Amino acid sequence: MIESPFTIEREGTSFNVVPGTQQGVAAAESLRGAVVTSLEAEHDGKLLVRFADGSVLRVEPDESYEAWQVFLSGRSALVSLPGGGVAVWSDD
Numbered sequence: 001m002i003e004s005p006f007t008i009e010r011e012g013t014s015f016n017v018v019p020g021t022q023q024g025v026a027a028a029e030s031l032r033g034a035v036v037t038s039l040e041a042e043h044d045g046k047l048l049v050r051f052a053d054g055s056v057l058r059v060e061p062d063e064s065y066e067a068w069q070v071f072l073s074g075r076s077a078l079v080s081l082p083g084g085g086v087a088v089w090s091d092d
Helices: 022-030
Strands: 008-011 014-018 035-040 048-049 057-061 070-072 076-078 086-090
Touching: 014 022
Parallel strands: none
Antiparallel strands: 008 014, 008 057, 035 048, 048 057, 070 076, 076 086
16 A cells, blocks of 8 residues: 555656545556566665566655555565654564
8 A cells, every 4th residue: 555655667757646646546557467576665664666567666755654555465564654664564
């Protein structure tokens, strides 16, 4: 789940996207069914998702909010922390 502005880089062009807007919905739809080749949650709270078609989705940390959450198999999750950093949640 992405809750802060993010960027989609595709074919040499960057698109800045705000979730919850028409543009945000269209950007999300453009990635529906795309194959994810890697997902990187960096220590500073940045999220990078790379796709087989060469697209990259980039989410920077938010100063005040959890910018993104990634739910993993089972009941585990990675969550960006306000101001930067990543928390790992697990019920295992």
